[in-house]
Amino acid sequence: MVPGVEIADEELRRPVRPRVGRTGFLNCVPLFWGLARTAALLSIDLVEDTPDALAQRLLAGDLDVATVPVADYLLNRDRLVLLPGIATSSDGPVMSCAIVSKVPIVGLEGRTFAIASSSPTCGRLAQLLLKRQEVEGPRYVTSSEDLRAALQEADAIALTGDEVLRYAVDRAARGGLHVYDLGALWRRWTGLPFVFGVWAVRRDVAARAPHMVREVHGALLAARDLAMTEAAELARRAAEWEVFDAVTLEHYFTRALDYSLSDRQLAGLTEFARCTGHEDFTVDTTGPSAVFAPIT
Ligand SMILES: C=C(O[C@@H]1C=C(C(=O)O)C=C[C@H]1O)C(=O)O
Structure with a gap:
């Protein structure tokens, strides 16, 4: 050597x-x-x-x-x-993190709510906000980040991503779906970013x-x-x-x-x-x- x-x-x-x-x-x-x-x-x-x-x-x-x-x-x-x-x-609307739902939030009682595995924070925050709105017993399931596919199985989804941003700015893109901005809801609740x-x-x-x-x-x-x-x-x-x-x-x-x-x-x-x-x-x-x- x-x-x-x-x-x-x-x-x-x-x-x-x-x-x-x-x-x-x-x-x-x-x-x-x-x-x-x-x-x-x-x-x-x-x-x-x-x-x-x-x-x-x-x-x-x-x-x-x-x-x-x-x-x-x-x-x-x-x-x-x-x-x-x-x-x-x-500090208010974030645009790219939302609950996208087929029905208004209050109607989610007992329905299936998907949480995109890619966005755990959106999921936790959505759960908190629903609880605060006294929406009882949605059945939470984990889903992929494919929003359209997830909504085939579930009534609503919490997720982040560019598709959410598109829904935030393009009413036509979202069709009849309801979009709730998670940053805006948190700010309204707590006054905080x-x-x-x-x-x-x-x-x-x-x-x-x-x-x-x-x-x-x-x-x-x-x-x-x-x-x-x-x-x-x-x-x-x-x-x-x-x-x-x-x-x-x-x-x-x-x-x-x-x-x-x-x-x-x-x-x-x-x-x-x-x-x-x-x-x-x-x-x-x-x-x-x-x-x-x-x-x-
Ligand atoms: C603000 C955003 O927040 C994202 C949302 C996350 C989550 O839900 O867990 C995690 C990281 C962030 O990148 C965004 O992606 O637009």
Whole structure:
């Protein structure tokens, strides 16, 4: 055996880019735009999947950092650290998260209600809202994210995605279906924003590679900020490949969605945690060994 060969091999091994998970929905397009425009895209391995799958892959160690449904984050927060300052939320109508129903909500008593497995947060929120409206005994079933197919079996569905956005803006597309915006319903109930997705890293990764986590976090914040500055141009370019016009997309990116995670959003998140049985939830965005600076 030639001495040193193993060491040389080790040195030649290519560094591995951080694996970062985004949704395949339009809601992540501003971040994609920003990551491309800042060239950070070159330094990460960006993976696209549904929100629920991103959470599973993050927990399984297949991703290092990802946007995950807040419902999954709350269930697994002993293993996850929240990235501060960034999320997918709305302070009122979100447009892309809804209950789509064949009948008005109050008529769902005893009917079949589908929860798209891709959107666990929409499902939890819809259940809470129905309970609050005293709609008793819908039979909850898990469904695919194919809205039309799910409604063959069920009377209503809670889900997120670009199809929901289309229903929000196109009355003709939705036919006779009733569409209830989950961000708007939550806001009317609590007066607070609703956080649908958070960015998270596994606790062990944050402890092992704090530098990498800070880099990715910084890249996401910079991407978000640049995208918001360039929103008109971003919407115009994105509209070339979508069924939505630029005005709709700019509104969606800048006024319906809110990518910040400040005190109001954290209050909304804490309230949702409380309503879903996580009474002990407190916001900790510093992580192990204070990977992130405390919020000041
Ligand atoms: C605001 C959105 O929220 C999404 C909804 C989620 C859920 O229901 O679990 C999870 C992540 C978010 O991406 C959206 O996709 O438009």
